[in-house]
Amino acid sequence: MPELPEVETVRRSLSPLVCGQEIRAVEVLHPGVIKGVLNARAFVTNLMGRRFVEIRRRGKYLLFLLDDGQVLLIHLRMTGRLVLAEAEAPLLPHTHLIWHLSSGQQLRFSDVRRFGEVRLCRQEQLEIEPGLARLGPEPLEQEWTVATLAAAVRGKKAPIKNILLNQEIVAGLGNIYADEALYRAGIKPDRPGQSLSQEEIERLWLAVRQVLAEGIENRGTSFSDYVDGLGQKGQMQTRLKVYGRSGSPCHSCGTILEKMRLAGRSTVYCPVCQQ
């Protein structure tokens, strides 16, 4: 379930080892994960001999900038993994793509569910690229303010959790961090957006930023599949207050945490601490 903190951790762990490397070969074990206009053959041809210049993140997307203006775009969705490995290391099950690097190491993309996707586009086309084009502001950047959030909830009847999950409103939150932010802000996930007071909006804004920052500090949440770019698990799962804890007591008041379904997602909350 890679969300912003997990994707950022992958970015940080891969950057120093991948940037500057040249792509010597690309193995396509499962062409289906390559999306966009290029077929698998063109995908490989366009990557051969290219050099990685920089890795950026936008929402939950990883952007690998190449030395000729192309960008390798990767979204891990639920179970995708992107790991740098020695050539001799055994392949993870469900490995779909392998980039052979000039260092002799390999960048490998694996994904049990195959929901993840890999695309190649031009840097100047990023702003019209599906998925990226309509992404909202980065929650940890200065562009995302209390006023931005206030404007996003104004007049909205949709549950506040649905609003947080909408990538066009704010980029990078998923089920885990949305639940955690709402718990920390003391707001019930099914509250209509328009019902939030100014004070609650301020609490939520702060909670979102804090829980994402804490997620990054702890190198992400390894609840099931997630590992960073070197195959290491994160530690944030030990600090979660509600996600995955339905039926367990609230860390704050001891009340049994409850579950509801919002936006088609299981949602855990404390019926006492969150109002």
Added chain:
DNA sequence: CCAAAACCCTGAAAGC
């Protein structure tokens, strides 16, 4: 405009 369902796929759980 918003809400709900479909879609992608496999592993785990439930049912028989």
Added chain:
DNA sequence: TGCTTTCAGGGTTTTG
């Protein structure tokens, strides 16, 4: 016990 069926899971797109 072992086989078959059902469904969860997240984000995006499509449909209503």
